[in-house]
Amino acid sequence: MYAIDLFAGCGGLSKGFMDAGFDVIAGIDNDSAALETFKLNHNGAAALNADLSKPETFDEIDRIAGSRHIDVIIAGPPCQGFSLTGPRNFDDKRNKLYLAVFEAVKRYKPQAFIIENVPGMATLYNGEIRGEILKRFKALGYNVECRILAAADYGVPQMRKRLIFMGIREDLGAPCFPAPQFAPENYRTCRDALSDLPGLTDTLGTEESEYTSAPKTEYQRLMRGGCSVLHNHTATNHTQMVKDTIALVPEGGNYRDLPKGVGESRRFHEAWTRYDGNKPSRTIDTGHRNHFHYEYNRVPTVRENARLQSFPDDFVFVGTRTQQYRQVGNAVPPLMGYHLGLAVKAVISKEDGDG
Ligand SMILES: C[S@@+](CC[C@H](N)C(=O)[O-])C[C@H]1O[C@@H](n2cnc3c(N)ncnc32)[C@H](O)[C@@H]1O
Structure with missing residues (x-):
C-alpha cells in the first residue's frame, strides 16, 4: 500500500508506517535539513522540498506518484497560529496548512488518513476547530474519529500525548485505534532506554561513535538492531x-x-528538569536546554532523545545539532506510528490488528 507523508519533517510517523508495511513514496516539507534526514532513512522515498500551502505542490506530488494510487495520507501539520477569530471562519488563511490536508484528501481520495497534532488542539476554541475538522472530512466521505493517545502505551519510554485523527473512507469501515500495549506500571523508563549508551563525561563536545557496553534491556536490543x-x-x-x-x-x-539564588535565570515550568531514570521521560521538545540526563550533568544527546522517541539507532540525523534536536523533538515516535500503521492496515485490508 502506498502512502505519502505531508509535513513529514524527518519522518518519524512515516518510519512507523514503513515498519508496518506501507510503501512511503514521498515526504513533503519545506525544511531542507529535515528532508535530508528523511531521505537518508526512508528507503528510496522521494523527499520533496515544497510549500504545502501552494496548490502547485500537489502537481509535483502527482508527478512523483505517477501511476501509483495513494492509499494512505499521513500528515503532521503545525498548528501554530490556528485561528477562528474575525468571522470565526476556518477558511481564514492562517489555517492554510490544515486546509492543505483537506485538499490532499479531496484530491487523492485515499482509503485512510492519519493526522497528528498537539493535544491542546482538541479544546482550542472550545473544541470548535476539532468539530470543524471532523465535519469537513465527513463531508468528503470519511468516517473520522479523533483521540488523544499516549506514546508510553505503545512502548515509547516517554510521556508524550498526541491528538490523532483517523479517517477511513466510508465504504471501507470505521476508524479503530490501536489498543495499548503497555500498562502504566510496565511503562519503559529512561534507564531502560539509555543505560547502555556511553555517559560521555570525559568527551564533552566530541562525537562518540562506539558502543562501550552490550545492550542491557530488551528495548536497547530493539533500538540497536544490527547497528x-x-x-x-x-x-x-x-x-x-x-x-x-x-x-x-x-x-x-x-x-x-535549587537553593535560593541559584539557577534564577530559568525559573519556569520545566526549567532544570532532571529526568527520573525509573520513569518514562517528559515530552521531548525541540530545544535542548531544560531537560537533563537522569545521571549526568548535561542535556541528553540527540541519540539519547532519539532513543526516548523510539527512533532506532540506525536512523541517522543530519544538519546542525540544533536542527537535529528539532527534527527529533517534532517527530511522532516511530513506535507509535507503527501501531497506528498496523491499525489502519487492519481496517482497510480487513486483517486482524495487534489490539
Ligand atoms: C510537527 S512537524 C512534523 C513531524 C513529522 N510528522 C514526524 O513525525 O517527524 C511539522 C513540519 O511541518 C513543516 N512545515 C511547516 N510549514 C510548512 C509548509 N508551508 N509547507 C511544508 N511543510 C511545512 C515543518 O518544517 C515541520 O517539519
Whole structure:
C-alpha cells in the first residue's frame, strides 16, 4: 500500500508506517535539513522540498506518484497560529496548512488518513476547530474519529500525548485505534532506554561513535538492531554555571529543588528538569536546554532523545545539532506510528490488528 507523508519533517510517523508495511513514496516539507534526514532513512522515498500551502505542490506530488494510487495520507501539520477569530471562519488563511490536508484528501481520495497534532488542539476554541475538522472530512466521505493517545502505551519510554485523527473512507469501515500495549506500571523508563549508551563525561563536545557496553534491556536490543556504529551521540559542553546548577538537582527534580539564588535565570515550568531514570521521560521538545540526563550533568544527546522517541539507532540525523534536536523533538515516535500503521492496515485490508 502506498502512502505519502505531508509535513513529514524527518519522518518519524512515516518510519512507523514503513515498519508496518506501507510503501512511503514521498515526504513533503519545506525544511531542507529535515528532508535530508528523511531521505537518508526512508528507503528510496522521494523527499520533496515544497510549500504545502501552494496548490502547485500537489502537481509535483502527482508527478512523483505517477501511476501509483495513494492509499494512505499521513500528515503532521503545525498548528501554530490556528485561528477562528474575525468571522470565526476556518477558511481564514492562517489555517492554510490544515486546509492543505483537506485538499490532499479531496484530491487523492485515499482509503485512510492519519493526522497528528498537539493535544491542546482538541479544546482550542472550545473544541470548535476539532468539530470543524471532523465535519469537513465527513463531508468528503470519511468516517473520522479523533483521540488523544499516549506514546508510553505503545512502548515509547516517554510521556508524550498526541491528538490523532483517523479517517477511513466510508465504504471501507470505521476508524479503530490501536489498543495499548503497555500498562502504566510496565511503562519503559529512561534507564531502560539509555543505560547502555556511553555517559560521555570525559568527551564533552566530541562525537562518540562506539558502543562501550552490550545492550542491557530488551528495548536497547530493539533500538540497536544490527547497528554497530553509534551516531549523533555528542554531549553538549555546558558552561560551568550550568554544570554546577544541574548538579544540585536530584533525579526526578527540577528548578524547585535549587537553593535560593541559584539557577534564577530559568525559573519556569520545566526549567532544570532532571529526568527520573525509573520513569518514562517528559515530552521531548525541540530545544535542548531544560531537560537533563537522569545521571549526568548535561542535556541528553540527540541519540539519547532519539532513543526516548523510539527512533532506532540506525536512523541517522543530519544538519546542525540544533536542527537535529528539532527534527527529533517534532517527530511522532516511530513506535507509535507503527501501531497506528498496523491499525489502519487492519481496517482497510480487513486483517486482524495487534489490539
Ligand atoms: C510537527 S512537524 C512534523 C513531524 C513529522 N510528522 C514526524 O513525525 O517527524 C511539522 C513540519 O511541518 C513543516 N512545515 C511547516 N510549514 C510548512 C509548509 N508551508 N509547507 C511544508 N511543510 C511545512 C515543518 O518544517 C515541520 O517539519
